[in-house]
Amino acid sequence: MSVTYFKPRDRFDFSKDSLDIGNPLQWDRSHFLKHFFKRVFTIRDDRIDEFYQRHLAYYLSQHPDGKEQIFFKYFWSLIERQLKVLLGTNVYDEHHLRNEREIVRLQKFTSMLISLDRWNIHKSNDAVIAQQESEIFALKQEVTRLKADLKKATAFETEGYINIPEGYRNTVLHLHLQMQELKTPEGKELMFSQTQSVWMKMICKYFREGDKEINYETIRRYFPSDKREPGDKHADIPAKSKLFTINPAKKRS
Structure with a gap:
């Protein structure tokens, strides 16, 4: 017992x-x-x-x-x-x-x-x-x-993606790069991320060019980790692909 x-x-x-x-x-x-x-x-x-x-x-x-x-x-x-x-x-x-x-x-x-x-x-x-x-x-x-x-x-995962016409991938990259430079009326960054990899991963995951996957390493050269000193491997978006410019809207009275 x-x-x-x-x-x-x-x-x-x-x-x-x-x-x-x-x-x-x-x-x-x-x-x-x-x-x-x-x-x-x-x-x-x-x-x-x-x-x-x-x-x-x-x-x-x-x-x-x-x-x-x-x-x-x-x-x-x-x-x-x-x-x-x-x-x-x-x-x-x-x-x-x-x-x-x-x-x-x-x-x-x-x-x-x-x-x-x-x-x-x-x-x-x-x-x-x-x-x-x-x-x-x-x-x-x-x-x-x-x-x-x-x-x-995976709650927000989707099998679909945003398709870019063949040859216009860099145009979309240019838009994303411009969005990083936008600021609020108070002078704060509208969209902030600690690293450029967030942008690249988002593009590769949710975008396609001519229904084909976008290669991460291929677009990497357009997104330098340090924009002040981009390094030798950095490449600017070609002028022919800069088709759109994002500008602040005029203030409404």
């Missing part, structure tokens, strides 16, 4: 950070396991090892012939069994979020116990299966999160 392995809480012990099991007043010892896991799920992470050592010392004090291996095996079986129960719950369970928090806590306990396991008890078939189920659960949670992130990222 659990009460012979784990130290019960003393009566009238109202300390908030107690590691002992149970209530400070009268409580039913037949519900020991419920109180045990209530304590497991509430103690701080940095006291997990202390929790183990405290109850091990209690067990050995109550059983002169007892061995740590026996205590460890029983402790491990409790954590392993509850972890398997939680891993088997439906993700649509009304207590799903609480179950996830408790799974993470039990995984921290198993990590601590494995580090203390000199007897390789955790390598039993049931333990290995429980560990694998735990890892599978974590992977499923990660997949769910990644799918949600992907759904958000």
